[in-house]
Amino acid sequence: MKKFNAQYQSIITLIARLVVGGVLLVAGGLKAFKPSEAASAVAAYKILPNNIAHVIGYALPWLEIAVAILLIIGLSARFAAIVSGAIMVVFVAAIISVWARGLLIDCGCFGGGGAIDPAKAAEVHRTYFLEILRDLGLALLSLYLYFFPYGRLSIEKPAKINEEQ
Numbered sequence: 567m568k569k570f571n572a573q574y575q576s577i578i579t580l581i582a583r584l585v586v587g588g589v590l591l592v593a594g595g596l597k598a599f600k601p602s603e604a605a606s607a608v609a610a611y612k613i614l615p616n617n618i619a620h621v622i623g624y625a626l627p628w629l630e631i632a633v634a635i636l637l638i639i640g641l642s643a644r645f646a647a648i649v650s651g652a653i654m655v656v657f658v659a660a661i662i663s664v665w666a667r668g669l670l671i672d673c674g675c676f677g678g679g680g681a682i683d684p685a686k687a688a689e690v691h692r693t694y695f696l697e698i699l700r701d702l703g704l705a706l707l708s709l710y711l712y713f714f715p716y717g718r719l720s721i722e723k724p725a726k727i728n729e730e731q
Contacts, residue, residue, distance in 0.1 A: 571714075579643075579717025582707040586650050587637030589704060594630030596677035601627070607679020610671045611660050629653070637711070640720025644712055651708030654701045661701070665694045673697055 571578070597604040605623030609616050630653070636646035657675070664671055670682045670690045675697065682690050716724045 575714050576717040579711065579714050580719055582711050583637045583640060583643060583717060583720070586647075586704055586707050586711065587634040589634075590630040590650060590653075591634035591638065593676050594627040594634060597627035597674070598631060600677060603678060604674065607672070607674025610669075610674065610680050611664055612667075612669065613660060613663060640715075640717065641722050643715035643717075643720065643722060647708045647711035647715060651705050651712065654705035654708060657701045658698050658705070661694050661697050665691065 597607075601624045604627055605620040608614070608623035608626065609619040611619070613619075614622065629649075633646045633649050633653070636642050637650065657673075661673060670684055670687055672679050672682055673693075674680070716722065
């Protein structure tokens with residue numbers, strides 16, 4: 567496995583940057599210009615007080631877009647990987663919390679959000695499971711990017727070590 571990673575690391579890093587960055591860019595972009603919907607989606611989780619949830623709802627799309635741009639262009643990729651990984655872990659925890667408390671909401675991950683008709687409970691639970699798997703996968707890609715942040719088409723390059731020392 568080490569040999570495979572050594573041979574293809576720059577391509578794997580590029581793909582991981584584009585996947586995580588692309589998902590964050592789309593998610594943030596769909597919510598950024600509908601801030602009241604994003605704020606309501608965060609409030610629907612009923613984890614934070616409403617005023618704090620609304621502030622996070624307004625700010626989160628722009629954070630997602632900023633991190634996405636850093637990942638896509640390969641600038642401060644390690645920092646962006648930490649932030650994106652943390653975002654994904656928080657999303658997983660929030661979805662697990664909602665599921666455990668029996669709330670039926672649309673996660674609002676890609677816009678929208680809010681309460682869902684109780685008649686669709688089975689469908690919502692299946693969706694929660696898939697959202698958790700998706701976000702865990704993105705968190706794992708972010709972890710990979712933390713350890714291997716430099717890849718193809720990256721603005722930032724690793725520092726060259728002077729071999730004559």
